[in-house]
Amino acid sequence: MSHIALLTLGATLLGCVLVVMGVHAYTSGRAQRAALIDRLSATGPVEGLARRRRFSGVDRRLRGTALGRRLEVKLATTGLDLTPGEFFVSMLGGVAALWLIAASLLADFFGPVAAVIGLWGANAFLNWQRAKRTEKFINQLPELARILANATQAGLALRTAIGLAAEELEAPAGEELSRVTHRLAVGDSLDDALGEMAERLPSRELVVLVTTLVLSSRAGGAIVGSLRNLTVTLEQRKETRREVRTQLSQVTMTAYVIPVIGVGSLLLVDKVMPGALDRMTGSFVGQAAVLVALGMFVVGFALIRRLSKIDV
Structure with missing residues (x-):
């Protein structure tokens, strides 16, 4: 009996020791992870470490498909802190909710119609976020050109000037220039790094700025004077775009x-x-008449949006 009691006591002590060791390993691991996040965050945001990602299994499977890769590229251009899996699951949940709401409020026939509109709305939301981020980046281009001109006039190299602008400017310009500096740090050429940025945020103003920087880095020349002239031009285009958008605000509201x-x-x-x-x-x-009416509403919306879209 005493032998069994000793074995039980020994097993209990061993279990307590293992529990203490496990708790110690868990707490030390969390402390090391927190210290790593703090150290990496000091140099810039690190994707995937800012918060715990959800639907990792769906995200992993989705990234292996062509749809997932396209969705990942589009999400990267929007600046949203979402993975393809998170956006895909949220989109499916929203589509299901729209289906149920439309079927309950209107009729069962409108459930699939609302689901299709929900899918279109999700893609339109990503395009709107991308356009919004691009517009904000365009508004920062005059300040970016001014910083680059001042830095190059002070004798700094163009790569160093880009890194300085990445530190000075806020998002999205700061984030995009940080990506450019990271690519330059790993050995990519200036043409490729700036060209990739122009592809992520397509605009005429950015293409002009990238072309100016690339040509100046290749052939040399008066880059300071070119950047200062470009700064004035970008400021004028910024004011013109603002006036045009104000004039067309009523037409845009009519489309919605x-x-x-x-x-x-x-x-x-x-x-x-x-x-x-x-x-x-x-x-x-009746179903055909409803579909024709919805199609006419869609055509009217598209035509009004097209008429109100003026490239400056």
């Missing part, structure tokens, strides 16, 4: 009001005559 009026009219009809949408979409003729 028209689809809202269409959906509101459907809700009003169903409110005045309960069950009218179910009876209307219960036949092929």
Whole structure:
């Protein structure tokens, strides 16, 4: 009996020792990870370490497909802190919610239609975020050209001037220039690094700036004078774009009001005559009429947006 008690006591002590060792290893690992994040964050944001990523399994499988790779590239241009898996799962959840809401408020026929609109809306949201980030970057281009001109006039090399601008400017210009400096640090050429930035944020102003920097690095010349002239030009284009956007704000709002009026009219009809949408979409003729009407709303929206889009 005493032998069994000694074995039990020894096993208990061994278990306690293992638990203490495991807790110590866990806490020390978390402390080392936190110290690593702090040390890496001191030099810039590190993707994947800022927060715990969700849906890692979906993200891993999605990255292996062509759709996942395209989605990853588009998310990188938007500046959103999302992985392809997170965005894909969120998109599916939103589409399912739109399907249920449309089927419950309108009719069962409008569920798939709302799902298709939700898929289009997700892609439009990414395009809007990309355009918004590009517009913000364009507004920072005059300050970027001014910093590069001052740095090169002070005798700094162009690569050093780009690194200085990355530290001085806020996002998105600071983030994009940081990527350029990182690529230059690993041995990429200035043409490739700046060209990749121009592909991520396509705009005429950025193409002009990149072309000026590349030609100056290749053939030399008065880069300071070119950058100062470019700064004045970019400032003028910035003011012109702002005036054009202000003048077209009413037209842009009209493009978004028209689809809202269409959906509101459907809700009003169903409110005045309960069950009218179910009876209307219960036949092929009614479904075809609804699809034609929705198509006309989409065409009207696209035409108004196209007419209000003026390249400056």
